[in-house]
Amino acid sequence: MLRETILSRSFSRNDQRRLGCGAFLCCLLTALSVFILLRPYLGHIPALTLRLSPGYGHGLFAMRDESVLMRREDPTEANRGSKQDASCHLSEPVSDYCEMTGDIRVLGNLSSILIGSSQAEQMNTSQKIRPYARKPDTNAMKPIQEWSILPVVKGDREQVSPCTHNHSVPAVLFSFGGYAGNNFHAIADVIVPLFLTSRRFNQQVQFLVTNMVPWSIHRYQAIFNHLSRYEIIDIDKDRNVHCFSKAIIGLKFHEELILYPQRPPHYSMKDFREFLRTSYSLGRMTAVNLSSSPGQRPRLLIISRSKTRMFTNVLEIVALAESLGYEVTVSELTHNTTRTVQAVNSCDVMMGVHGAGLTNFLFLPDNAVLIQVVPIGGLDWHARRYFGDPARAMKVSYVEYQIKEEESSLINEYPRDHLVFRDPDELKKDRPAFTSICLEKQNVKIDVNRFRGTLARALDLLR
Incomplete structure (x- = not known):
């Protein structure tokens, strides 16, 4: 009432109306100026919100959606x-x-x-x-x-x-x-x-x-x-x-x-x-060179598996290799212990049936030879892809020996018209059957007369 009395005495009705409009515009301009100044500091309104419990370890709750959007951080954070x-x-x-x-x-x-x-x-x-x-x-x-x-x-x-x-x-x-x-x-x-x-x-x-x-x-x-x-x-x-x-x-x-x-x-x-x-302090950098050391016996490591894909005539293989001038060691290589790694590094040639043990070829010295024995069952691609190609990329010579049906233990368990012999690619479509037959039940009896050429080839590569 007092304010209205003072205004009525000091200004006419028209003056009061003009004064009110001016005050309104002034307030509007002030608000707009404040908004412009503070705009960089205002966060976007989030479409979705992530709410987390106040103490760690009590879980997340009230998550409204799988897609959680973020609000823009206060720009002072960047400073x-x-x-x-x-x-x-x-x-x-x-x-x-x-x-x-x-x-x-x-x-x-x-x-x-x-x-x-x-x-x-x-x-x-x-x-x-x-x-x-x-x-x-x-x-x-x-x-x-x-x-x-x-x-x-x-x-x-x-x-x-x-x-x-x-x-x-x-x-x-x-x-x-x-x-x-x-x-x-x-x-x-x-x-x-x-x-x-x-x-x-x-x-x-x-x-x-x-x-x-x-x-x-x-x-x-x-x-x-x-x-x-x-x-x-x-x-x-x-x-x-x-x-x-x-x-x-x-x-x-x-x-x-x-x-x-x-x-x-x-x-x-x-x-x-x-x-x-460096990790295993391996001393040998390169395999023996038989051209410069013709009298030295190269070391052959035979990986002997104990459960699946075993060599059933390993003693015959050892005798053949020794007759060709190899110094032979037979080991299962079950664990990557320092002793295992050092044993592999001390060898010039490593051989084994397709399987995880061949991964130890990584510890062979440069210019060594990896011999992979490939069982029957259409494993050719896997053998080359997982061991052959990597070996060549690491300065390790690669030799592949594919066994014949007569060298597989499966010849005594399945008829000749079984898929494992007739069409192994068709057998692969049934993965459990393929794994059971080709990888878990199959052992290898090397034909030593046929295998002689493979061991001789490895000697040639060491020259």
């Missing part, structure tokens, strides 16, 4: 020297992996990784990865732990996951599950991809292992020790929040036991073999 970046490679044929830089928090017993929301432009939805390099094989991938990569806004990140362990080195998270209990797959699916992914960090990297089997990890401890200075973390059982500024989830992969140096980070299998020599 703290922490550049945020993320890129996921999910269209690779064999292995998915994500590379991230910024505020990264690994919640082991939730199989989750939280990343800072300023990475929204690179990755604005959640991702799921099974970090094992055999993506097309559903049997191998089924038991692999799936990890969720969740973009989270800063406030939620601080509330749910305060760091309990801050790491100054990058993380590489990978699985040692799947077929990694098998020597070939451990090397081809994990060790070589891990070398490709982590070697560039020069041991300044922390390994986080999911699906960890301690005894299996122990087999390759020398390799892990030379890729990282830090003790491996069994991340599935860890209840801490591990914080990193850089992480790689999953492993890069080229081919089984093959690295292409033209692809980043430009490592070759020659580099990998040199790394193995």
